[in-house]
Amino acid sequence: MKKIGVALLGLGVVGGGTYRILTAQREYIRQNDGIDIEIKCVLEKNLERCKELGVDLSIVSTDIDRVVNDPEISVVAEFFGGIEPAKTFLIKALEAGKSIVTANKEMFSKNWPELEAAAERGGGGLYFEASCAGGIPIIRTLTDGMQANRVTSLKGIVNGTTNYILSRMSDEGVDYAACLKDAQALGYAEADPTADVEGFDAMYKNSILSSLAYKKRVPVDRIYREGISGIAVEDINYGKELGYTLKLLAVSKNRDGKIEARVHPAFLPSGHPLSSVSGSFNAVYVHGDSVDDIMLYGRGAGALPTGSAIVSDIVFAAGREVHRRFPWELETEVKDEDFATDFSSRYYVRLTVTDEEGTLSKITGVFGRCGISLATVVQKEAVSREVAVIFVTHETRESVMKKALAKIEQLSGVENIAALIRVEE
């Protein structure tokens, strides 16, 4: 029987869930995986929390050196969140030859190259299944289930908070502010919801997933980001009438060796498997050149689902003699030529126009002269002097779209561009 000593850094929601699973399932994992996992040290200041979980206080510490210097600890799982001290502690652990397991997407996505270098020096492994989409085994699938594939696109609903808010807006017609308030009351959104609703969390995950998918570093700052706080419930409703469902998507594509990565609200055809992923569920949809389309669906957050991913990583790490390396993260330079400067999409545009003759014809004229082909035009019945006109375009370059809209904004009769939402297939 292989014996593995583990340290848990922090006993918050996911750390506590992991402690519970490792304790309850120790015998089960021994039997099935032939690995005996012993928690040798817990870094946690809050002794009340330790007592609540039933942790033997003799293994509780606040000193990372106790972890680093214990030769019996070979896997260190981190639950602090935030950049520091997580990063410094994990680099220390890696340099001491230990493997690390983390759910910390912000720290990991921003510091993967440094962590990779430390892992390379120490010989341990980096495990981060829990960093993206909670309990869903998307990392294991990308690293150990799709080796025969060049991935060409990836689309994910990877943030439960925004998916909950958009699902409620769609199902009940309630506006963004009210749904956010409910999400906060239910504990689905933080008091300061920025990281979720403005797409930062999804951006970190997109960086990690896309780097794995394309075997190329996709840094956070190369990812276009737009959140859901500007979404009007009427656009969700107009979209529904056109057969679309609105989701906050993490999207990336590799077209002819150029990567484009982005996080933004997007309409999906209502028959798309991602469009029925509702509430706080997550899902990731990947296209590989051998496997074609696959989708993984499940709980993107929560103590036990995320703890499940952490424990899976601990067991997986413990079973390896040699750990997987991610060599592209060691490249010092990110090259401009690997990334698309512009991207192509279909667009949903809602304009507010005054109900005067010829306006629609002038607008479609601008689209036509810019080479933007229209799939759908819907003019809503006027309830006042102002009318909503909705256009769905065929695929066009974003730069061309922006240019056309700048011209359209200047037309007499056009009050404003009320919404611009990308449409994915």
Next chain:
Amino acid sequence: MKKIGVALLGLGVVGGGTYRILTAQREYIRQNDGIDIEIKCVLEKNLERCKELGVDLSIVSTDIDRVVNDPEISVVAEFFGGIEPAKTFLIKALEAGKSIVTANKEMFSKNWPELEAAAERGGGGLYFEASCAGGIPIIRTLTDGMQANRVTSLKGIVNGTTNYILSRMSDEGVDYAACLKDAQALGYAEADPTADVEGFDAMYKNSILSSLAYKKRVPVDRIYREGISGIAVEDINYGKELGYTLKLLAVSKNRDGKIEARVHPAFLPSGHPLSSVSGSFNAVYVHGDSVDDIMLYGRGAGALPTGSAIVSDIVFAAGREVHRRFPWELETEVKDEDFATDFSSRYYVRLTVTDEEGTLSKITGVFGRCGISLATVVQKEAVSREVAVIFVTHETRESVMKKALAKIEQLSGVENIAALIRVEE
């Protein structure tokens, strides 16, 4: 760089797809996984097929001993299908210390214990990702992504042929015979479709998946099996009106340590993620006690999707120093007490009754006296003397249901029991 010699047994659809992927992606896999996979031998009688694929004829043979005796071959991938000679060849390979990779669900599900024993003797590993649900990484998820979980239920759409037929019946209202004919014309169904439409294929897969899920041998002969050839399009339509979608499901559950496993048509609520899996796609839905619900979706068949799973297994096997064992397969005896003798479900029942007073009351009286509680009763408008009456029950034991129906069949006014379909949640 680790070098791995591979033998391919058979170059049919999936064997050919695997050959193409291994050849085209050799350098890609070298770069990403640090493993150089060389095809050292191909067993294939059809030399035209070998030439078509561009195989160097000097590595083509019909002699398994050439594979078994080549010390440079460490992984043997089998594509013969059927029981023999696949089984004998793979046992030889395992006894010579090689790892095997297979998509052969019938052979594998029926002979796993013998293969396991041979693997135990030789030290190689058993890899069978491609045996269930084509390119979908469900085996990897059950073995290496859910170690923290006790699985309590598993539901899968694991047969593309039947899913294609049921989707067409549902979408177009065409009857079973016509849809089967189309499926045959399109190559989705075999000339003799029995293995697919009568649920044998799904039963083999259920045996493999359930054994992994519950860490207990779930032999093929412990699985209740019922196909789709008796399904009437009107029941699909009546189900739709009630908010249900009909699927051929592989279902298994572990309730209080008793396993029940079955393959049969089942109604699912139309909002269930599995109900939107249509056409030839597959999906598996698993509930684990830590991860909660997860679902994996993708292509269940085809040269490249299944080849993707085969190549993933080859790379995964090549990267392991020690291979995973499945010790429960070595237990010589399957114990009755591990399996449920009866199972519980909700039921959809359609009766044909003559339009005479009091019949409905007599029927509901029988259900009531048997302790079967009804969720829905719908009496269709009479088009002739005969009327369709539909009942959807709450959960009840199958044995109780059968007893009630035997009594109902005897009632005057009841012409026949036209349909009995289980309802899953």
